[in-house]
Amino acid sequence: MKIRLGLDIGGTTVHGIAVTAHEPHDIVTEATHPTRKGADGVVAVALDMVTALRSALPADAEIVSIGLGVPGIVHGGAVTHAVNLGLDGNPLELAAAVSAGTGGTPTTVENDVKAATLGGLQWLREHGSDVDDLALLNVGTGIAAGLLLDGRLRHGSRGMAGEIGHLVHDPTGPLCPCGRRGCLELYASGSGVRRQWAGTAAELFDAADAGDLDAVRIRDELTSGIAQAISLLAYSVDVTCVLVTGGVVSATPALRDAILHKLRSDENTSLGRLAGIAERVRWLPAGHPAGALGAALLGAGDEEAGSWRS
């Protein structure tokens, strides 16, 4: 039985998954470990996860690939910028280290949101959407997109395709930890809400409905910021589908309604009608393992028809 492993290495936890090597990529086993940080910690936690997944597999299982998703910039097989993993200095040759530590298993590393796009594609296909052109927009601690364009995952010339969170949204806005002012992420992300609001996003919407003026402002900035991110993807790459994921969106139905309302208001213009952005939006259900699943699929593209490899 041929198996692909996928590891979604987040700032807090590592989610590991083992899937069958070929379509429909059934999930065989899963595990979750706490993250360790720094170069040595990340390599060690990845190798421990591989060992844990392997021990849960049938005796005849053969691991044919390992895919790693990391929250940072990945280029040339190295992780060059991943603050939440304690990697912000020298590039880490993570794929090479994990391959060496597993007896030479072919290993690929990619940005976590880019990897998750492949998992999102799988979910869309299982739910009757025959697209091969989508953006997965992740609204988590930050906001970033993965782009699958005409069936090919877009890496970008420096691994930065879809890194829209630090585009300047309001040049008069507050200082962002990145050093710029008014980045999109300050408004349209979990951290953007938390910096201004102590409760959950659902509580934010309730308080806004009850007339709390601060809540109204924060809610409207969150809604507009996410709608702007979706519009930006529609007018820059014009993808068929924008699949939105992330805790703040999944847990807040009122936010989804508000985003769609905002996008539909754009359809009062003739360009907006042609663009029809609201109808492109889909929401990935909470708990879908798109990150780990997509990481596992990083190894699959070379062999399958309709390859998404860039």
Place this chain on the structure above:
Amino acid sequence: MKIRLGLDIGGTTVHGIAVTAHEPHDIVTEATHPTRKGADGVVAVALDMVTALRSALPADAEIVSIGLGVPGIVHGGAVTHAVNLGLDGNPLELAAAVSAGTGGTPTTVENDVKAATLGGLQWLREHGSDVDDLALLNVGTGIAAGLLLDGRLRHGSRGMAGEIGHLVHDPTGPLCPCGRRGCLELYASGSGVRRQWAGTAAELFDAADAGDLDAVRIRDELTSGIAQAISLLAYSVDVTCVLVTGGVVSATPALRDAILHKLRSDENTSLGRLAGIAERVRWLPAGHPAGALGAALLGAGDEEAGSWRS
């Protein structure tokens, strides 16, 4: 001798070009006619241009393809939205009409900026840049980009890839003719300058240097808006090269310097250093016939190695 014709059908003039069918696509003849508007006018002016170009070709010339670039949204071979050609109602099947009027010559229609991207690629190759991944950013009456990603022209799901001019840049800004407020085009385009300043862009920069506060504001908005457009292309699709074209940029060296200065200021952040956006920027010289040349190359991709066809 096999020939490809390219027509860049602008709001004021039609520029026609005939090139050799294969690399290096030498220019054989060119012509310029005034545009006629409306569906009948556009078809007629295109057919007249084909006749004019044909009459200037050697007797043994065989026209193997015709490409048409139009300032509007093109989808499924039809022009669906082209205000400056008097086409804002029913889709116009322009490629079919021109093909029928020329005895069945294979004819392709594409948005003018997307077509020009192929012309820009040709210029880069002639000037030692071996890229196949670029955005051509056209700063003309409006602002829009064409995307060539990993050698493939990105059309988009609705023909809107690169149509960034009506992304909202400042939601508190003035009303745009499109119906939105504060579109990027209101700041970062020729029309954006003209709505606020009676002279040329060069005179704007001189007045700003002399301390005119209105001129300083308009200059800074123009500079920041174009820099934002370039950044948006870098952080959304992360292209290797952004080739900037258009009269306002070509005629104003001080504007080019100011854009690069603004982009370099972003490199004070760690993400900005990784992105290195300023070094990706190239400027297409004034007078380069990228629009008509690119239109002629619309017919070439299917046959040549490294096809850019989407």
